[in-house]
Amino acid sequence: MLDSFPFYLSLAVVIVLLVMLANRIKVAYPVLLVIAGLALSIIPGMPQVHIDSELIFFIFLPPLLYEAAWQTSWKELWRWRRIVCSFAFVVVFFTALSVALVANYYIPGFTLALGFLLGGIVSPPDAVSTAAILKFVKVPKRMSSILEGESLLNDASSLIIFRFAFIAVSTGQFVWHQAALSFVWMVVGGIITGLAIGFVIMKIHKLLPTDANMDIILTLVTPYAVYICAEEVHSSGVLGVVAAGLFLSYHRHSFLSSSARLRSTNVWESLSFLLNGLVFLLIGLDLPQITSELGDVSIKAAIGYGLLISGILIVTRIIAAYGAVITTLIARNFITVADASHPGFKTPLLLGWAGMRGVVSLAAALSIPVYVHQGVAFPQRNLILFITFIVILTTLLLQGLTLPFMINRIHLPDPDEKMPEDKVYLKLRRQLNKLALKYLDEKYPQGLEDPPALHQMAQKWRLNSNEPTDTDLPDETRDVYSEILDQQRVWLLKRNLETFSITEDVIRKHLLFLDLEEEKLKYL
Template structure:
């Protein structure tokens, strides 16, 4: 382990440099990292990398999912729940079924069960790849929300398909009623366990004498406890982390202090930055081990199978995107849908092209056991690994590099927000300032006449300025008043976010963070 420490330390430095380069040339960093890892794997003397699936599933996956659950907007997730649910479950199953049929018919030695196993592995798109690309291109909030929501849930659905298919391959049997009961338990059990552990940790934050450092450590421990507990009880660890993370994210202002929220954001951004960088670089470095395992089939033939499966996934997702539009247009005649307007041909194209595969697919493929329970080799394991790697590489290169260009060409219209983000933010700040003035004038009229600094506060809200930025000193007599006003503003923002469906939660969260910063700078926390 110690002899490899300098190697992994140099990898982190390389990740930093590559991500800087990716930002400079406006390319999604997963693409650059996988290519760099691929090139590094051919350098003589580079240590052979073996990716342990437990390392990815237990060490990498829980914090990455948890952070994604904290960042996503629950309001948007609920608003687009039907399209998100269809892509996270129905489209994943459709993709797995399509891959199963094609593999069974065109890849020698692949049974239908093995095809479903491969389909379960390669069906979930990667959240990180799409997210990093969308940072470089302006897209409608709805598209971003749908992609973020889908990426949170599709890992769970694909891993459930994978587990059922693995059982069918190893036992040669598939009992539908047992699979249905297992599926129900995995979904309900995973959700329940995640919420229960989330509740326990929320109470720990609330009632234990924690400071900011202890709170941050607890937030890092939380997703691991959720995942491991759910997996030990044979339910979905992914759903446990996602559901628990979503619930705690919406409760964050009730149990985390201002300091904990501010410092936690920085710690989590750095942690996720390193984990994402490492995992994509390691994917590229793992190629020699994957290639060396191929037996009975040439590399050229295996690449051909990988291209075939990639084509099925890309075409299948595009068909699914247009199918979702048709279903929505039919369903609006019978039920209330989030948006009954026709989205045109552009949105399905954009949604269909965002199907890059990544870490979960490779981890699932690596978790296939070398031997079955009866001692025989697991059929086609090495070929499945190679096809999975090919799919990841091709989708990252083909879709990852062309998606920014495609999105710019499509020039999607934001149907939900007539105002620009700057205008919407300015309007929200003016409304909050007006509400704050009314609150202070009605509740603290005597204090305003007594303390000049409170008059400055009122002037600040009139001009939409920050006291902390202007360096105004608040004496102890005024701190109680100002602390109460900031608490009121925070609650007003949270209520506003709940009540106004089309108000961007990103803007609300930005204002909440500014309140936290002001509270911290003025020593009110």
């Protein structure tokens, strides 16, 4: 282990350099990392890399899911809940079924159960790749919200399909009513476990005398605790982590101090960046190991099978995207939907094309054991691994490199953008300034003149200025200013719940500004 430490340390440096290059040439960094991993794997003398599935499931996956849930807007997720759930559950099952049928028909030795196993592995799109691409192009907020929400849930649904298919392959039997009950428990049990542990963690933050460092350590422990506990009760660890992340993110301002929120954001962004980078680089580095285990299947045939399954995945997702739109247009006649307008035919195409595969698919494939029973090899394991790798590589290169071009070429309008985001931000800033002045007038009518610092702050709010105040503040003034910041924070959180016309991104920018102001009070 110690002998390999310099190698993995050098990989961290490689990741930083490649991401800098990706930002410069405006390419999603997962694409460059996988290509770099492939290039490094063919260098003579390069250490052989073998990725352990438990490393992905228990070390990488929980924090990555937790960080994604923490950054996701619950308001947007709830608004688009129907289409998000349809993509995360219905489309994933439809994709797995399509892969199962094609694999059973075209790939020698693939039973329907093995086909479902492969379908469960390759059906979930990777959120990191899509997010990295959307960073360089502008898309409607609803599209990014749907993709973010889908990515939180589709990992769980695909792994549930994978688990049931694995049982069918291993035991040779599949009992539908038992599978249905197990499915319900995996979903419900995972959510309950996540919410229960999330509630306990929130109480620990509130009741115990923690500081910012302790709070950050607790946030790092939380996803692992939730995942392990959920898996121990045979429910979905993925759904548990997502539920806990959404719950704690929604209540973050009630139990975390401004210092903890600011510092934990930096810690989590750096951690998730490093973990994602390592995973995509290791995908490329693992190619020689995967290729060497193909056995009797020729590389040419295996590549052909991988390209076939990749094509099925792309076509199926596009069809499903159009199907979701048609279903929504029909459903609006009977129920209230988030948006009753016709989205046109371009949006479903982009939603369907944004289906790159990544870390979860690789981890699921690697988790297949070498032997079903003592001395009995798991059927088609090596071919499934190779097909999964080809699918990841194909979708990353084909869709990952062309999606930005398609988005720029199509020019999707944003039907939810009534006003440019910068103007919405300034409008909210003026409202917050008026709220601060009203609070001062009502509670501290004499405080505008004495001490002078409050007068200076009031003048700043009247001028709608964001310039910092350099005046040394007496303790009494600090307390008043802190009260005002709390009032503004409460108003923003309430405003966020009351309207969909203001995106949570804008609200969070103002909340960040308030946290920075509160943190600055410690140094004035």
